[in-house]
Amino acid sequence: MPVPIPRQRAIPAAESGQAQAESSCDGPAEQSCTDASAAAPRTPDTTGNTTDKAGNTTDKVENNTAHTNLTLLLIEDDPAGSPIVPDMLDQAGKPIRVRTARNLTEAGRLLTDDVHCILLDLALPAPGRSDADDELAVLKHVLELAPRHAVLALTASGDAERGAEAVRVGAQDYLFRDELDGRLLSRAIRYAVERKRSESAERRLAEGRLRAQENRRLERGLLPTPLLEGSPLRFAARYRPGRSRALLGGDFYDVVRTPDGTVHAMIGDVCGHGPDEAALGVELRIAWRALTLAGLCGDQLLGTLQQVLEHERADDEIFATLCTVDIAPDGRRAGLCLAGHPSPLLARPGKPARLLPYDNNGPALGLLPGARWPRMQVELGAEWSLMLYTDGLIEGHVGEGRERLGQDGMTEMVRRQIAEGLRGEQLLRAAVNEVRDLNGGELADDVAVLLLDRVP
CATH class of the missing domain: 3.60.40.10 (PPM-type phosphatase domain)
Structure with a gap:
């Protein structure tokens, strides 16, 4: 039996600032940003920082922002068949990493903190859902499973209404299965990650303002x-x-x-x-x-x-x-x-x-x-x-x-x-x-x- 990969609960790359570093570039929007996956191997120390072979220590956040490839988690019911995700390269010519999961249980094990984006096939059945008629049940399940990750919905060609509804529910964007190419998908991933990061920042800002208002009302009352x-x-x-x-x-x-x-x-x-x-x-x-x-x-x-x-x-x-x-x-x-x-x-x-x-x-x-x-x-x-x-x-x-x-x-x-x-x-x-x-x-x-x- 294969040993399951433990799921990590740290802040995902999409929200830790990593996405910002990897999706901010001076070239056109269609171009991928530079990746630094060729950096020397590093090992984590007890403080959460990393140390290379030369003994140089790098802060964990800085390490994430500058030395990690974009990683996509594909959740699709038939990854053994014809591949639906084409090969994707970043601006430096390095491949964008892709992980595949056959179901949501396996996706939960593969959903670690270095995943930037999830590409979800909306045709995948959602486990444990009583509302079998809900076409977006699987998406809702993934949004509950990964509330801090960017999500791209994958639907059949011509089913734009379902894709738009997926965005209204919480996905960052939707794509048609038979129109995927490396250029389109790599750009969609970067946009989705950046959009999720922006939404998370706006949410934290709104929560901070609400707390500040509550504190001010409390202090005025005192x-x-x-x-x-x-x-x-x-x-x-x-x-x-x-x-x-x-x-x-x-x-x-x-x-x-x-x-x-x-x-x-x-x-x-x-x-x-x-x-x-x-x-x-x-x-x-x-x-x-x-x-x-x-x-x-x-x-x-x-x-x-x-x-x-x-x-x-x-x-x-x-x-x-x-x-x-x-x-x-x-x-x-x-x-x-x-x-x-x-x-x-x-x-x-x-x-x-x-x-x-x-x-x-x-x-x-x-x-x-x-x-x-x-x-x-x-x-x-x-x-x-x-x-x-x-x-x-x-x-x-x-x-x-x-x-x-x-x-x-x-x-x-x-x-x-x-x-x-x-x-x-x-x-x-x-x-x-x-x-x-x-x-x-x-x-x-x-x-x-x-x-x-x-x-x-």
Whole structure:
């Protein structure tokens, strides 16, 4: 009994980029592309690469694209009779390899990853099909068996309708049995392989776009919706993640108004910029809102948040900075707690913008077990703007040197922008854009900024 050839499950040549290299040439479309089957014998190593006799190692993909003949798998019910596939040569004069299978079971064994195209006789019966009247049952079976391979349908002369239906079902093209010649078939094989590669690329692109859209909808849903109903304060925020093609980073913020009229605002930053840090930031924000609405404030709230962080973080070295502000119902004073975070900026009419005191700044969350965070009382006045921000706004470079903007540079910048009449969203947009321009391009860190305004 002959030993069956094991079927390999690797990506077929039609989809691995091999087809592109073999079907891209500068000559007319009818000409075959150059093949490099005469390369020195190579043996696979344990990494999937290949090594020639001289000891030179070649990447597997590169090896496939440059050193393999086109291979056709013919599935036809009478390969022992008169050959229906003529001899085919590539542009270099080397033959295109042809494998033959008498039935679909044998085809399954011969369908290895180096097969570029399948030529299927539609007259072949399909095993295990209850719908005997389905003229394309065998094609559907092959498409299920080889979803990533190019398929050419072979039908009787004049049966163009059946061939066109085969293309609608999933074949890349169809040919008439009695009109085959080497030139036509070699060109059809190359076209089918290229068309299949293009279809696969388009499918992967569409799937990637769909995943990106789903991720964006998810991230938008994780951004906060301020709860300020009944408050006279005006709110604005800007958010720019440091991760490319992301909507959410490790920075987080939130604003809520409790039933007693107090407005609570928070901004924080989880160290790092990846999706894990973004998820942890969302968890801390949600925990902060729940604890705030439950009546916790100041040191008690931050201590509980630290417990949440310690339980949820993936590594003991992960920490988060935090700034919380609770503004009294009359809007004239506020309590401030800092956990390793930059102090907010206060701007009032007729006075230069300044940083709130940060002498009693406590440690970042997750650094010191049993830490304490003192709550400072600050006077705001009758009319004011309070800006909370993360360190991404102040750590960008200024020009081409190593100098950073810093809190002093940011304060001077905001003073100037306020003097120019910028307020609310316009002020935040101008601040973030100018910081980016000073940096000479996009900022590496996440940036979150929120602004609360009280206008009598």
